[in-house]
Amino acid sequence: MVKANLSIFLGVIGLVAAQNTTLEATATLPQGVVKGISASFPGSNSSVLRHLVFSNSIIRILFVAFTTRLFNTPPPAEESEDCLYLNVYAPSGASPNSSLPVMVWIHGGGLQFGSASLPIYDGSVMAISQNVVVVTFNYRTNVFGFPNSPEIPQTEQNLGLLDQRLALAWVKTNVLAFGGDPDKVTIFGESAGALSVDALITSYPTDAPFRAAIMQSGQDTIRTQTATPGRAGNNTSYLSWNALASGIGCSNSTSPLACVRASDALTIKSFIEHSGLSFKPVVDDITRVSNPKQKRANHQIANVPVLIGSNAQEGTALAYGQSNITAALNTLFPTNKTLQAEVLAAYPVGKNGLKTSFQVIAKIYTDLIFQCPASIYAASSSAASYPTYRYYYNATFSNIQPFPGLGAYHASEIPLVFGNLRANSTSQEIILGASIQKSWADFAKDPQAGPGWSKINAQGESTMLLCSM
Incomplete structure (x- = not known):
């Protein structure tokens, strides 16, 4: 085991038996030689080098059967506070002279749970098919990452976000050894991972350790009561x-x-x-700023192109099992009866394809927490002259529906982004997944050129629809 100077511990464990693997990959860091695993995959003429695979998963809170089934988060073999590990996936043959784009993934989980060691975040397919280096890492969550103790200085409360910064600093220093270019880093994340991406964008006015950013179903600029945790004055x-x-x-x-x-x-x-x-992050004006919207308008954030999007039925996962619209609105807007009445009138049962109370609640969640913030974010980003691209994911596949009627639910795009599809995947899934992977990688390879479609304008026009054929 090698200990890096950023207190991120590196280790190697075994891989899935279904793949052909050999312990032959190495990378030389200032602290020593790191051994990895070379793996080949059916249907590919190339192989991928897997370095620094996790030994332990972070202590995970709120790990319940529902989220296990919904988000495909099986229990880790072992949990430990010794959790700050990262994974590096690189194409076979990558060397310090390869200068490959680097894609650094930040996992979701509401900042309450999650782990980069989950199979759905395996970066092998993306690395091998798109010729990029993929990095995934753990960060502390829940009370371990955001304690909110009055004995801790405000600037030291967001331990989980500080972990993310350390991981990026490690990548900047060491990714060259794995064939990656430290000046070609794209950060991407989903849900709380996307929030984290935006927190990084808005807290690095200069010298950002990345040159592009992708936000899937999340952001940290449009802070409504429900869209963003720990908004200023409400933590x-x-x-x-x-x-x-x-x-x-x-x-x-x-x-x-x-x-x-x-x-x-x-x-x-x-x-x-x-x-x-x-336990939620605080506003410390170091890892999380108090006025991200104003900072963007004033060009006081990282000057990087962004790709942001959401799924068509984000809210079905959040609203599953709910049927009382009034109770849901009381939870969303507990002190604003006028707004409750206005929202209720705007989302009537029996209209606009909303046949049940559950569908109404899910649609409200989708619009309030994801769609509207993404739209406002994209328009304001474009208005501030940052290259901004938007996507809208609306694909439903029966083989990845954990419960009936979820549609394109929250996090359902992740298997396609990483190419970690099930054995019974349809040809439409495979084709769409390959298209998404190429778009994400194209954006990482040339952020100014974009993912394959036009930048949006200040009116939010030019959105790419990602759906099944």
Whole structure:
């Protein structure tokens, strides 16, 4: 095992038995030689080098059967606080002279759970088919990443976002050894990963460690009550911290923080899961700025092209099992009865294809949390003269529907983005997946030229529809 100077620990574990693998890939870093695995895939004349595959997964909170089935997040073999590992996937033959584009993935999970070691984030297919280097990494989540303890300075609260910065710094320093060009880095992420991408964009006015960004179903600029966690002036995660400290017997300690830190991580995890506590990032004006919209308009953010989009039925996953529209609106707008009435009137059951109360709730979630913010974001980004591209994913495949009637639900595009399709995938899935992978990679290879369609204008025109044939 090699320990990098950024406290990101590198290791190697075995791979899936279905693929032909050999321990023959190496990369030389200042700290030593890192061994990887060369893997070949059926139907491809090339092979991919897998370096630095995870040994342990991060302690994952809110890991329940529903999200397991919905987002294809099987339990990790082992969880540990020793979790800051990353994976590097590079085409076979890549060398320090290859100067390949680098695509760095930031996983989602509401900043409450998630792991880059999930099979759906395996970057092998993308690396081998698009001739790019793919990097995925862990970052701390929930209380481990965003504790909200009053004993911690505001500038040190967003540990998870600081982890992301460290991972990018590691990539900048070391990716050349794996055939990647440190000046050709594209960051991309989904949901909370997309929020993280935008937080990075808006907090790097100069010297950003990336040159392009892709946001799938998320952003951090348009901060509505529900679209973005921890918006300025509305972060109540300190209540979760107080509840945690009290629940594990630390509230009366001289230092509740020291007491919590001394507690067993799995005990903390269990209490949070059973109590339903949530821990969100704060506005620190280092990793997360207070006024991202104004900073974009004033050109005080990273000057990089962006690709942003959302799915047609994002909200079905969030609204699954709900049928009480009034209760849903009370949750969304608890203090604004006028707005509740206006939204209820705008989304009547029986019109615009909304046949059931569930479909109405799902549509409200889709528009409020994803579609409208993405549209406003894209228009404002373009108006500020940043090259901006938009997509709209509207493909439904029965073999990846965990529950009936979800449609193009939240996160359903991820298997196609990475090319990690199921054995029973249809030809339409395979074709669409290959098209998406090429578009994402084309954007990474030449961000100014874009993903294959026109930039949008200030009115939000020119959106690419990604759907099945």
